Amino acid sequence: MANTMSGNFIRFIPENININFCENTIEQILNMDWNNNVPTIHLSEQLLFADAGQYFESAKCPKCDFNVTEWWGSAMDSAYSDKHGFLNIEATTPCCGIKISLHDLNYHYAQGFHKIMIEIALDSNCIAVIENATFKLLDITGAKWRIIHARY
Numbered sequence: 001m002a003n004t005m006s007g008n009f010i011r012f013i014p015e016n017i018n019i020n021f022c023e024n025t026i027e028q029i030l031n032m033d034w035n036n037n038v039p040t041i042h043l044s045e046q047l048l049f050a051d052a053g054q055y056f057e058s059a060k061c062p063k064c065d066f067n068v069t070e071w072w073g074s075a076m077d078s079a080y081s082d083k084h085g086f087l088n089i090e091a092t093t094p095c096c097g098i099k100i101s102l103h104d105l106n107y108h109y110a111q112g113f114h115k116i117m118i119e120i121a122l123d124s125n126c127i128a129v130i131e132n133a134t135f136k137l138l139d140i141t142g143a144k145w146r147i148i149h150a151r152y
């Protein structure tokens with residue numbers, strides 16, 4: 001994460017991390033009414049992780065709701081290699097021993113992996129912008145999007 005980045009950001013990532021969108025769809029996303037905000041689209045061949053920055057509080061097991069925040073840090077380290085980035089993000093939870101994607105933990109606030117991320121810097125109209133964008137993104141892409149509030 002670049003040190004120069006500070007402030008509040010809203011990020012949209014698809015719930016399905018392997019989904020692909022054609023250029024036409026991405027063009028439509030950029031041309032949506034973003035209420036004078038300028039969206040940045042981050043496209044990557046590698047899986048990246050969008051975090052909540054200072055908003056991050058906890059990661060919990062989706063099956064038993066156990067707080068796995070401590071374990072999560074080491075699971076993220078294990079899933080990452082300098083050479084390949086995040087390749088295999090499956091891990092076995094320490095509480096109930098289920099194999100799960102690190103994308104599917106219950107993060108508070110929301111976080112997740114992505115190959116495409118749309119980002120806007122937060123402004124005062126943010127709630128209306130978020131509601132509108134979430135609706136339009138679903139409409140344009142047919143995909144469910146995860147909203148990430150991040151602060152640095």
Ligand SMILES: [Zn+2]
Binds near residue numbers: 062066093
């Ligand atoms: Zn569990």
